[in-house]
Amino acid sequence: MPTAHDAPLRDAYDVVIVGGAVIGSSIAWALSANDDFDGSVLVVERDPTYSQASTSLTNSCMRQQFSNPLNVQISRFGADFVRHFREHLGGDPEVPDLFVHHFGYMYLASDEEFAATLRRNQAIQSGLGAGTRIMSPAEIRADYPFYNVDDIVCGSHNLIDEGYFDSGTMFDWWRRKARQNGVEYLTGEVADVVIGQGRVNAAVLSSGETVKCGTLVNAAGPRAVEVAAMAGATLPVEPRKRYTFVFEAAEPLDGSLPLTIDPTGIHMRSDGDAYMCGCTPDVDPVVDYDDFSMDHDIFEDKVWPVLVHRVPAFERLKITSQWAGHYAYNTLDHNVVVGPHHEIGNFIFANGFSGHGMQQSPAIGRAVSEWIAYGEYRTLDLTPLGYQRIVENRPFVESAII
Numbered sequence: 433m434p435t436a437h438d439a440p441l442r443d444a445y446d447v448v449i450v451g452g453a454v455i456g457s458s459i460a461w462a463l464s465a466n467d468d469f470d471g472s473v474l475v476v477e478r479d480p481t482y483s484q485a486s487t488s489l490t491n492s493c494m495r496q497q498f499s500n501p502l503n504v505q506i507s508r509f510g511a512d513f514v515r516h517f518r519e520h521l522g523g524d525p526e527v528p529d530l531f532v533h534h535f536g537y538m539y540l541a542s543d544e545e546f547a548a549t550l551r552r553n554q555a556i557q558s559g560l561g562a563g564t565r566i567m568s569p570a571e572i573r574a575d576y577p578f579y580n581v582d583d584i585v586c587g588s589h590n591l592i593d594e595g596y597f598d599s600g601t602m603f604d605w606w607r608r609k610a611r612q613n614g615v616e617y618l619t620g621e622v623a624d625v626v627i628g629q630g631r632v633n634a635a636v637l638s639s640g641e642t643v644k645c646g647t648l649v650n651a652a653g654p655r656a657v658e659v660a661a662m663a664g665a666t667l668p669v670e671p672r673k674r675y676t677f678v679f680e681a682a683e684p685l686d687g688s689l690p691l692t693i694d695p696t697g698i699h700m701r702s703d704g705d706a707y708m709c710g711c712t713p714d715v716d717p718v719v720d721y722d723d724f725s726m727d728h729d730i731f732e733d734k735v736w737p738v739l740v741h742r743v744p745a746f747e748r749l750k751i752t753s754q755w756a757g758h759y760a761y762n763t764l765d766h767n768v769v770v771g772p773h774h775e776i777g778n779f780i781f782a783n784g785f786s787g788h789g790m791q792q793s794p795a796i797g798r799a800v801s802e803w804i805a806y807g808e809y810r811t812l813d814l815t816p817l818g819y820q821r822i823v824e825n826r827p828f829v830e831s832a833i834i
């Protein structure tokens with residue numbers, strides 16, 4: 433893959449995208465693949481290794497088990513995109529199929545209140561074509577005998593288009609195809625924007641260079657608040673730390689472990705011949721952008737007791753890998769902010785995914801490219817997820833948050 437440039441090749445671009453990780457690259461590729469858009473695109477990425485990007489530290493899963501119909505539709509498009517990846521990328525025979533492990537999500541309810549929520553959500557999901565079903569403890573035990581379900585009221589499970597997928601290959605090919613289509617990637621940072629007459633007129637790079645732009649897209653992940661501030665916008669997005677552990681079990685399970693959402697909030701799943709699990713810390717503050725330090729007590733104190741209770745075979749295990757990554761956490765409602773600024777129409781948000789960015793990236797790339805090319809959403813109306821709700825302090829309601 434060609435390396436990124438260290439200086440812009442021209443002094444003006446139709447679109448400048450701040451952030452080249454999965455969201456920025458999904459938008460860049462979608463624009464470049466849109467027959468009705470023939471403009472120039474510059475992607476500015478501060479770290480072309482992506483070593484600490486949320487994209488690189490993802491658990492790489494997808495689900496349709498949301499409570500809001502719009503989120504279900506976003507996820508259903510993402511699942512179709514992954515399943516038909518080569519076709520969506522134009523049928524190039526060099527584009528590989530994406531590996532998908534459809535072990536599904538398994539939400540477990542330990543009380544009637546959450547069980548009722550799962551049942552309501554299942555009705556919404558099923559009505560939109562998702563394969564979610566509600567399972568009794570006996571049905572769960574029959575299909576997955578390794579679970580302890582003595583304290584479980586019901587489970588919500590979907591084996592169709594839910595599970596783990598090879599998001600790294602998707603990301604790589606988006607960048608590769610975007611570059612083939614003329615998108616320019618620049619190693620650097622946007623330090624400021626020039627605004628006049630209610631529009632972004634240019635992006636000022638940390639190198640001191642200024643590039644004019646017709647549209648500026650904020651796809652800066654956990655740093656999105658800094659880019660928003662350049663346009664005078666308040667964005668309730670901040671970096672929150674999330675912990676992931678990969679372990680081997682002395683007694684491997686006889687079958688795949690769905691991505692299980694325990695009532696405690698701990699999640700676990702199969703990861704090849706090993707297993708992956710993670711959690712939100714009990715104290716969950718905003719952290720520094722460069723803080724990826726591990727809490728070495730959280731596994732033993734919080735995670736391991738839940739693993740052993742829910743899957744007794746995990747009593748003997750060995751951690752083989754662990755890391756901390758950042759959610760771009762939307763403190764208003766944990767959902768993406770996408771679309772134009774309410775006053776600066778050519779400043780576009782694609783921020784605050786709160787852990788859903790990878791699975792939502794296909795739909796977001798398509799939507800933002802439509803907005804830039806046509807001035808409207810043409811396939812799926814994402815207006816309810818727009819910036820206006822931030823201005824009005826009006827949360828987008830979604831109960832299925834991990």
